[in-house]
Every structure is written in C-alpha cells, then in structure tokens.
Amino acid sequence: AQSVTQLGSHVSVSEGALVLLRCNYSSSVPPYLFWYVQYPNQGLQLLLKYTTGATLVKGINGFEAEFKKSETSFHLTKPSAHMSDAAEYFCAVRLNTNAGKSTFGDGTTLTVKP
Amino acid sequence: DAGITQSPRHKVTETGTPVTLRCHQTENHRYMYWYRQDPGHGLRLIHYSYGVKDTDKGEVSDGYSVSRSKTEDFLLTLESATSSQTSVYFCACSGAGGIETQYFGPGTRLLVL
Numbered sequence: 001a002q003s004v005t006q007l008g009s010h011v012s013v014s015e016g017a018l019v020l021l022r023c024n025y026s027s028s029v030p031p032y033l034f035w036y037v038q039y040p041n042q043g044l045q046l047l048l049k050y051t052t053g054a055t056l057v058k059g060i061n062g063f064e065a066e067f068k069k070s071e072t073s074f075h076l077t078k079p080s081a082h083m084s085d086a087a088e089y090f091c092a093v094r095l096n097t098n099a100g101k102s103t104f105g106d107g108t109t110l111t112v113k114p
Numbered sequence: 115d116a117g118i119t120q121s122p123r124h125k126v127t128e129t130g131t132p133v134t135l136r137c138h139q140t141e142n143h144r145y146m147y148w149y150r151q152d153p154g155h156g157l158r159l160i161h162y163s164y165g166v167k168d169t170d171k172g173e174v175s176d177g178y179s180v181s182r183s184k185t186e187d188f189l190l191t192l193e194s195a196t197s198s199q200t201s202v203y204f205c206a207c208s209g210a211g212g213i214e215t216q217y218f219g220p221g222t223r224l225l226v227l
Contacts, residue, residue: 004156009154041220041221043204043206043220044218045218046207046216051213094213099161100145100147100208100214100216102216103159104158108153
C-alpha cells in the first residue's frame with residue numbers, strides 16, 4: 001500500500017523568496033516519487049521524479065527535491081520564487097510495479113506575492 | 115509532450131443519463147489511465163489500461179466502466195450519472211508502467227445536475 005501527505009494546502013511566498021512544499025509518503029516497498037505542477041485549467045505536468053540513485057533530483061523551472069528515506073519525505077524546493085510559479089503542486093508515489101498506478105497527494109496551491 | 119486530447123472538454127448532463135468521455139493519444143503508448151480530480155482530494159485513479167482490451171480497476175471505480183478497442187483510444191463511461199460524479203476528469207498515458215513519465219490530457223469538466 002502507498003499514501004502521500006502534502007503538508008499545507010496553501011503556501012504563500014514573496015517573489016524572490018525560497019519555495020518549500022512538503023511531501024511525506026508511506027510505502028511498503030521502495031517507492032518512486034514524483035512532483036507535478038498544474039496551472040489553471042490545464043492538465044498536470046511533470047516537474048521531477050525520483051526513481052533510484054542520487055537522492056537530490058533536479059527538475060524543470062529551477063525546482064529540485066530531495067529523497068530522504070529516514071524521514072519518508074520528498075520536499076520540493078526552489079531558491080527564488082517567480083510570479084510564474086503560482087500554480088498547484090502535487091506529490092505522487094508509485095510502487096515498483098509495471099502498471100504505473102500512482103497515488104497523489106491532495107495538492108498545495110502556491111501563491112507568489114509581488 | 116505526448117499528443118493527448120480529451121473530448122468533450124466540458125459537459126453538462128442530468129442525473130441518470132449515461133455519459134462517455136473519450137481520450138485519444140497519438141504516441142502509441144501502451145498504458146492509459148483515467149483520474150478524477152476533486153477539491154481536497156488530489157487525483158484519484160478510476161481505471162487504467164495496460165494494452166488493448168486489457169483494463170483494471172483503480173481506487174474509485176464504482177459507477178464507471180472503460181473500454182479500449184484501439185491503442186490510441188480509451189473511453190470512460192458513466193453508466194448512470196450521479197451528482198457525486200461531478201468532477202474534472204483527466205486522462206494520462208505512458209509508454210510503460212514503473213518509472214515512466216505519465217503525460218496528462220487537458221481534462222474534461224463534467225457537471226451532473
């Protein structure tokens with residue numbers, strides 16, 4: 001079984017400030033972990049993913065996430081927020097199976113203030 | 115991005131009527147998925163397909179059926195729509211399961227009155 005908890009349904013930062021979106025997971029086997037971004041009235045777009053190997057993963061648009069097994073976390077960060085980063089972000093976990101079934105968190109809405 | 119389209123993009127229907135949503139992809143991807151998105155619930159998997167005529171249930175499959183007669187098309191049917199099925203429906207596809215990236219369609223907004 002697998003589950004995902006995103007801490008904070010809404011996060012607000014000022015432009016240029018650090019972005020930190022939190023994700024904790026529960027999985028019975030080593031998971032694959034994903035972050036997606038959704039802009040208004042659009043589908044989800046992959047930001048980054050962790051499968052195996054290096055625990056610090058870099059993605060698109062300057063985002064990165066670090067897999068911490070001991071903390072069962074996969075938090076998303078960006079050093080300096082841009083107005084264009086305002087969107088909804090979803091963390092997802094997938095088990096090591098061939099079906100690719102994903103379990104998504106409830107989402108975090110990021111607001112960027114000028 | 116994978117070429118994924120969904121139709122219709124918006125639909126209003128009445129309780130008790132059947133509704134079919136279509137997902138079409140041009141990437142020859144083997145796996146296809148239907149999710150629903152509701153406020154406070156993220157995305158939840160309804161059904162998925164791992165090949166033509168091969169489908170299986172997700173976590174919220176009650177009241178839904180699917181069919182896949184061609185690689186490129188994956189249909190989601192609400193047999194008798196209910197107000198609780200008002201939602202945004204997303205289709206996704208991937209070349210394989212496991213670590214493969216899932217590509218999402220633009221979504222279908224369904225309102226059941």
